Amino acid sequence: MTDQETARVPLTPTPVTAPDRRRRRRRGGLGGYWLLLPAIAVLLIGEGYPLVRQVIMSFQEFGRAQQFGAPPEWIGLDNYRALFTDSQMWGVVVRSLVFCAVNVALTMVIGTTFALIMLRAPRVPRVVLQVSMLLCWAMPVIAAMTAWQWLFDSRYGLINWTLTNLGLGDFTRHNWLIEPLSFYLVATVIVVWMSVPFVAFTAYAALTQVPEDALEAGQIDGANAWQRWRFIIYPSIRPALTIVLMLQIVWDLRVFAQIHYLQGVGGVPSETHLLGTYIYTLGVGQSEYGMASAFALFVLVLTLVLTARYVHALLKAETV
Amino acid sequence: MKLSTMTRAAVVTTVAATLLAGCGQGSTTDDPTDDATDDAAADEGEADDGEATDGAEETDAPAETGGEEASGETITLWLAGETDTPVELEEWLVTAFNEETGATLEVQRIPWGELLERANQALPDPDNTPDVIEMGNTQVPTYTSVGAFEDLSGLLGELGDIGPEGFIEAGTYEDTVYAVPYYWGSRYIFFDKAAFSDAGLEVPTTLEEFSTAAIALREAGGDGFSGLWLPGQDWRNGISWIFAHGGDIAVKEGDQWVGALSSPESVAGLTQWQELYAGASTAPQDGKDAEAWVPFNNGEAAMFMAPSWARWSVEETRAEDLGAFALPGVDGGVAPVFAGGSNIAISAQSQHKELAADLMRLIFSDEYQTMLAENGLGPANPEFTALMGDDEFAQAAISAAENAKLTPASSEWAAVETASVMEEFFGRIAGGEDVATVAAEVDTQLADMLNG
Known part of the structure; x- marks a missing residue:
């Protein structure tokens, strides 16, 4: 079924004909919903209980004493009130949004570029590129972070040594983490480095599905490279890119391990918190579970709002 | 390229799941792997308000158990840090505990960076709590105030002369001693x-x-x-x-x-x-x-x-x-200087409090205190401090500890x-x-x- 459909790719969106629509509806049936059951069950068991618990906790005064059995006090919206009037919290939200936007944009552009390179590159360089990307994708976060930390180390780091020896200035004992902007630069390099392979592979897979004949036809009609990308390739791989974009937004908004690790190594934590680390410090660190739950729910809503457009686009594509 | 209906359905589901999972995880207890900050985070002490601890009333102390009836039972001891207590000390404890009570002692070493989180999860839970737990002395007051530890007032008399005083204060809440010094460093x-x-x-x-x-x-x-x-x-x-x-x-x-x-x-x-x-x-x-x-x-x-x-x-x-x-x-x-070291306590949720008390007696026995001192760990019982040696390192440690202070x-x-x-x-x-x-x-x- 898949082969049949994907092979029948129209060059321009064709108006959907009535028989086509009927055929799809018939195929949908109830059977498909049964197939969703396991996924829904896993979601309910794995996420349902914690989510409900979290919602309840966000309306409670829940600290370490409650963890050891003291009855939690219902305080209504107090946690939310405290949160929304906290200037540090808004700082964290703004920083996270900017960080997310920059990282997602860089990751998408670099990832898609790599995919295009893979498509054109001869076999050997392509395989080398693919293997290297697979390796950085497969590398455990903490192992990767340790290597990056050594690279950026102020005294013994390769990066300071290289920059100094290239004559780009005196980077002896330059501290990359002490200024928040520079801290985020390092974090961005690492996060983008870790995310590019996924985007590149997905985009590459989509690119291999772009019909050769359409490209040829475009070329014969005199479309230049940019036009071929804009009017043939991009529309074809757009669904795949949309999904990846959405995942990247979610991942980069809740980035935790990399920031938490870097904060442990250096920098000024209170000036470099993002959503994940701030909630962690609030909850696990200071045992303010009520406040942390309230903030986490806010982040959930924020994520849904940010990705709503893309979810909507996907669902719309579904019902065309 | 168009995705087939099924593919799209699958994708939408996956994405929905990831969204939920993403946010769920990003919430209260997300802790992937981190531990960059841990090592030093924990081995320090506190308490400097001079509450008198000796006036504590005799309360229901865990009763003593005698030998054989405990055989078959197992108690758990959490030691903080993966290497802080030398292995020979652990082995001695395991053997001596079995000889003394017939029960089994299981020792788990918890890295400093994970200690608080794991204690938060385990201590309130009677099924999973360690029976005896070592904790950094800055960390202890956080737990004594919420009732995580057993009242040790009744046991104190049997543990001999113990100190330093600041460590006992760190383990005291409202005039009741819940955690006693395990070792000090400086x-x-x-x-x-x-x-x-x-x-x-x-x-x-x-x-x-x-x-x-x-x-x-x-x-x-x-x-x-x-x-x-x-x-x-x-x-x-x-x-x-x-x-x-x-x-x-x-x-x-x-x-x-x-x-x-x-x-x-x-x-x-x-x-x-x-x-x-x-x-x-x-x-x-x-x-x-x-x-x-x-x-x-x-x-x-x-x-x-x-x-x-x-x-x-x-x-x-x-x-x-x-x-x-x-x-x-x-x-x-x-x-x-800032006093380092650990306290040790019995979990309030322990199901084997008598055996836990037996373990405490062993830890404060002359043999164990000697071994602590000989391994450079400041012994709780000052009689054994001299055994730390008389080279310049031991001298520096001992004189630094005499004046050591703790955090609030x-x-x-x-x-x-x-x-x-x-x-x-x-x-x-x-x-x-x-x-x-x-x-x-x-x-x-x-x-x-x-x-x-």
Whole structure:
């Protein structure tokens, strides 16, 4: 079924004909919903209980004493009130949004570029590129972070040594983490480095599905490279890119391990918190579970709002 | 390319799941793997309000069990840090416990960085709680106040003479002792004897002389060399300068905590520390107290300050010239440093309290106290302190410990540590900000946090 459909790719969106629509509806049936059951069950068991618990906790005064059995006090919206009037919290939200936007944009552009390179590159360089990307994708976060930390180390780091020896200035004992902007630069390099392979592979897979004949036809009609990308390739791989974009937004908004690790190594934590680390410090660190739950729910809503457009686009594509 | 209906359905589901999972995880207890901050985070002590503990009433002490009836049962002991208690001590405990009670002792070593989180999860749960748990002495007050530990008043009499007093205070809540000292350590100065003799320096006897020596060593050592390796955010060593000048982090006035960093004494200490950082150290402004021996091993520092066990991390080639002395006080003598060490307690949820009490008796037995001392861990029972040896390292450790002080005994102190308040405070001073201004700011923050 898949082969049949994907092979029948129209060059321009064709108006959907009535028989086509009927055929799809018939195929949908109830059977498909049964197939969703396991996924829904896993979601309910794995996420349902914690989510409900979290919602309840966000309306409670829940600290370490409650963890050891003291009855939690219902305080209504107090946690939310405290949160929304906290200037540090808004700082964290703004920083996270900017960080997310920059990282997602860089990751998408670099990832898609790599995919295009893979498509054109001869076999050997392509395989080398693919293997290297697979390796950085497969590398455990903490192992990767340790290597990056050594690279950026102020005294013994390769990066300071290289920059100094290239004559780009005196980077002896330059501290990359002490200024928040520079801290985020390092974090961005690492996060983008870790995310590019996924985007590149997905985009590459989509690119291999772009019909050769359409490209040829475009070329014969005199479309230049940019036009071929804009009017043939991009529309074809757009669904795949949309999904990846959405995942990247979610991942980069809740980035935790990399920031938490870097904060442990250096920098000024209170000036470099993002959503994940701030909630962690609030909850696990200071045992303010009520406040942390309230903030986490806010982040959930924020994520849904940010990705709503893309979810909507996907669902719309579904019902065309 | 169009995705087929099924593919799209699958994708939408996956994405929905990821969205939910993403947010769910990002919430309260997300902890992928991190542990960058842990090592030093935990081994310190607190409590300085002189509550009398000896007046504690005799309460229902865990009763003694005799031998055979306990056979087949197992109790669990959590030791903090993966190597802090030497293996032979653990083996001795396991064997002796089995001989004594017939029951089995299972020892689990919990890394410092995971200790609080795992204790939070396990201690309230009767099925999973360790029966006996070791905990850093800054961490203990956080748990005594919420009823996590068993009242030890009845057992105290059987444990013999124990101290240091500050550790007992750390384990006391509302006049009841819940956690007793396990071992103590102290921070002192490690130095390169060759560097001192090359520069024609003697071991300093006052804090002022110490600064002069450290600055002279830096100047003698050339670019990038530290007279004293003094990382900017290393507050655990840094507060010694506050204590030495008679200052404090926070003091209790009535029932309120008041920040004391901006007191004239504290400011004098911090100013001296700031000058020392600027003049004697090339350590990063955001450096912490982990692995202070690395620059020393690399020949990039003439001195560093660390707990006694740091000695074993100095490379053999450098060990020859390695010396030690306790940080000198303002007018000579020994400066009060930050006391390190652990407390040990019985979980309130333990299902084997009698056996747990037996284990405590073994830990405070003469044999075990001897072994602690011989392994360089300060024994709770002062009778055994002499067994730590009489070389300069043992002497430095013992004299530093005599004057050691602890962090404020507020049950909220753990929040100050996890929010890195002290790290950032010292980092800003190292960055050259005005001491009095920063101190006043942080005092407000401390009062907020410590009063809950």
